[in-house]
Amino acid sequence: xxxxxxxxxxxxxxxxxxxxxxxxxxxxxxxxxxxxxxxxxxxxxxxxxxxxxxxxxxxxxxxxxxxxxxxxxxxxxxxxxxxxxxxxxxxxxxxxxxxxxxxxxxxxxxxxxxxxxxxxxxxxxxxxxxxxxxxxxxxxxxxxxxxxxxxxxxxxxxxxxxxxxxxxxxxxxxxxxxxxxxxxxxxxxxxxxxxxxxxxxxxxxxxxxxxxxxxxxxxxxxxxxxxxxxxxxxxxxxxxxxxxxxxxxxxxxxxxxxxxxxxxxxxxxxxxxxxxxxxxxxxxxxxxxxxxxxxxxxxxxxxxxxxxxxxxxxxxxxxxxxxxxxxxxxxxxxxxxxxxxxxxxxxxxxxxxxxxxxxxxxxxxxxxxxxxxxxxxxxxxxxxxxxxxxxxxxxxxxxxxxxxxxxxxxxxxxxxxxxxxxxxxxxxxxxxxxxxxxxxxxxxxxxxxxxxxxxxxxxxxxxxxxxxxxxxxxxxxxxxxxxxxxxxxx
Numbered sequence: 020x021x022x023x024x025x026x027x028x029x030x031x032x033x034x035x036x037x038x039x040x041x042x043x044x045x046x047x048x049x050x051x052x053x054x055x056x057x058x059x060x061x062x063x064x065x066x067x068x069x070x071x072x073x074x075x076x077x078x079x080x081x082x083x084x085x086x087x088x089x090x091x092x093x094x095x096x097x098x099x100x101x102x103x104x105x106x107x108x109x110x111x112x113x114x115x116x117x118x119x120x121x122x123x124x125x126x127x128x129x130x131x132x133x134x135x136x137x138x139x140x141x142x143x144x145x146x147x148x149x150x151x152x153x154x155x156x157x158x159x160x161x162x163x164x165x166x167x168x169x170x171x172x173x174x175x176x177x178x179x180x181x182x183x184x185x186x187x188x189x190x191x192x193x194x195x196x197x198x199x200x201x202x203x204x205x206x207x208x209x210x211x212x213x214x215x216x217x218x219x220x221x222x223x224x225x226x227x228x229x230x231x232x233x234x235x236x237x238x239x240x241x242x243x244x245x246x247x248x249x250x251x252x253x254x255x256x257x258x259x260x261x262x263x264x265x266x267x268x269x270x271x272x273x274x275x276x277x278x279x280x281x282x283x284x285x286x287x288x289x290x291x292x293x294x295x296x297x298x299x300x301x302x303x304x305x306x307x308x309x310x311x312x313x314x315x316x317x318x319x320x321x322x323x324x325x326x327x328x329x330x331x332x333x334x335x336x337x338x339x340x341x342x343x344x345x346x347x348x349x350x351x352x353x354x355x356x357x358x359x360x361x362x363x364x365x366x367x368x369x370x371x372x373x374x375x376x377x378x379x380x381x382x383x384x385x386x387x388x389x390x391x392x393x394x395x396x397x398x399x400x401x402x403x404x405x406x407x408x409x410x411x412x413x414x415x416x417x418x419x420x421x422x423x424x425x426x427x428x429x430x431x432x433x434x435x436x437x438x439x440x441x442x443x444x445x446x447x448x449x450x451x452x453x454x455x456x457x458x459x460x461x462x463x464x465x466x467x468x469x470x471x472x473x474x475x476x477x478x479x480x481x482x483x484x485x486x487x488x489x490x491x492x493x494x495x496x497x498x499x500x501x502x503x504x505x506x507x508x509x
Contacts, residue, residue: 025346028115029210034065036072036233037216039079040226046071051235053210056122056354057344057389063120063210068232073201073240074247076230080172080199081249083227088169088197090225092147095195099143101222106136109218113211117182118345120208122353122389123308125345135184137472138191138488145493146195156503164502169197170275171251173496174244176265177212178256179205179356180311186212188476188487189254189277190219190229196496198252201230201244207356209233241265248272252496255279256313259436259481277485277495279313279477281410282438285431286316286467287453289424290324292443293465298332300467301416304441306340306394307468309353310414311360313482314439314461314470318407320430323420330398330418334379337416340394342385352414354389364392364413367406371417374401381414408434424449432458437479441467460486 034050035042045066052061068076087095106113114128123131151166175189182204193200204212216231234240244250245268253269254277255262262280269276286304288297304316321329345353355361361384368382381393398418400406406417421427431440440459444450450464460478463469470476475486485495 025115025119028112029063029119031214032063032116032210033213033217034063036066036068036076037213037229037231038072038076039082039230040220040224045069046075049235051206051233053120053208055119055389056356057391059388059390065209065213065233067236068234068240069236070239070243073232073234073244076201076232077172077174077244077247077249079227079230080201083225084169084172084199087199087225087228090197092149092195092197095197096143096146098222098224099139099146099191099194102219102224103136103139103143105218105222106132106139113183113214115346116214117208117211118353120210121179121182122356123345124350124353127308128345131181131184134470134472135181135187138184138187141472141488142191142195142493145192145490149196149493149497155506159506160509161506162504164504166500166502167494167497168500170496170498171198172249173198173200173252173254174241174250175200175202176241176253176255176257177202177204179207180308182208182211183215185256186215188472188492189256192487192492193252193496194228196493198496199228201232203232203234203237203241206233206235206237242268245269245274246271251275253277254485254495262483275495275498277487278483279485279487280438280481280483281436282313282315282478282482283317283408283410283434283436284314284439284441284459285434285457286319286441287427287431287443288319288321288325288329289427289442289444289446289449290322291445292325293445294325294329294332296465297329297443298336300441300443300463300465301329301333302336303467304463305416306337306352306414309355311356311412313410315411316441316467317411317417318430319416319418320421320427321418322427323422326398326418326420330379330396333416334396337380337394337396342391342394344389352394354391355413357390360413361390361392364395364411364415367409367411368395368397368415370405371397371400374404376400376404376417410436424452428453428456432456435481438482439463439469439478
């Protein structure tokens with residue numbers, strides 16, 4: 020990818036706030052830098068919203084809600100479909116932009132464009148299918164009408180690791196339901212969301228329906244928006260620690276909330292598993308997005324009879340990875356998002372080794388510009404190791420063993436999180452038992468990748484509240500009204 024092409028693309032990304040359909044600078048003139056984690060260099064300087072800017076964005080969303088909520092569902096659907104078509108046309112631009120600001124390999128960025136686009140297409144189809152019901156009450160004295168209505172102005176906080184898909188996964192159902200939104204992307208990767216707002220405007224989005232504020236003062240800006248009584252919905256994807264704080268704030272206004280929080284996904288390999296498929300699934304579940312995904316497999320719980328062969332196979336695959344800048348041909352592992360991520364991976368591996376684990380591949384930061392950490396395999400991880408309790412969020416595959424099914428279930432469920440699990444077995448009855456026994460909101464049974472716009476994404480326990488995607492996704496942005504009318508035949 021040429022430097023000229025990168026520079027041309029970056030120059031076309033707006034550097035302001037998108038409020039009420041207008042691009043503008045911050046009210047106090049402040050800015051912040053966005054860097055390329057593969058080089059450490061600044062690639063764009065953009066506006067940093069103040070508290071006043073956040074309020075202005077909510078003003079715009081509230082004003083637009085009056086008309087957007089009454090816009091026919093077919094019109095909302097057609098706008099989302101136009102956005103999908105435009106995103107498909109601009110696929111390469113969005114993929115390159117994500118690679119530049121987040122670091123993921125270009126091939127994976129293209130995959131995210133496809134995945135993110137599907138939320139636009141899916142909810143364009145869901146928009147016209149919101150249903151209520153009508154019928155007599157049991158006493159026969161009246162008729163019950165149950166109807167669905169948009170919840171109101173929404174505040175959407177998106178993470179840095181999937182800057183397009185996490186935006187479309189929240190914006191698309193909100194717009195389909197008739198809601199208006201204020202979006203705050205992560206300060207580490209805001210450019211994709213700004214570029215997507217530009218796409219929405221090109222698709223004909225009315226002013227104020229979607230407002231985007233980028234800021235380096237996230238806490239102050241979010242506090243003011245969440246405290247505003249006009250806000251009716253909060254959706255957040257990020258850490259459980261931050262999610263708890265936001266839930267406490269949301270309680271004051273009794274806001275509808277959707278929380279997609281941390282994970283600690285178990286990947287269970289039974290003795291009867293097809294190891295070829297298990298290894299393929301392990302590579303996909305662990306190293307997608309450089310391991311920086313809430314759905315990434317965190318603990319590989321492998322039956323002792325096949326643990327050594329499994330470890331050898333994944334190690335061989337990992338040693339064949341190519342690490343580098345995501346725009347380079349053949350790169351499979353890009354940089355981690357920042358220095359803190361590199362330090363965390365190093366600390367978790369060091370702790371595991373100190374307790375008796377063996378490093379089979381990788382295990383160290385890479386001495387080069389950017390924030391790179393080697394793709395790593397660690398086996399014989401002992402109970403009590405930090406790497407079994409904490410979300411790794413990096414390219415480290417940690418293997419521990421079990422002997423019996425009950426033990427595997429106990430290890431898998433021994434976490435406060437419950438987002439996703441992965442199970443490999445050729446025993447149909449055992450697979451069915453795992454669906455019942457593992458305490459997670461999602462499961463991949465003999466599959467290592469399961470995210471899909473048509474499926475309800477979300478977790479149990481400290482992994483969050485609500486669902487994104489699927490038929491359930493639009494209902495997160497709707498509220499129910501019950502009306503009783505007299506019996507027309509009385």
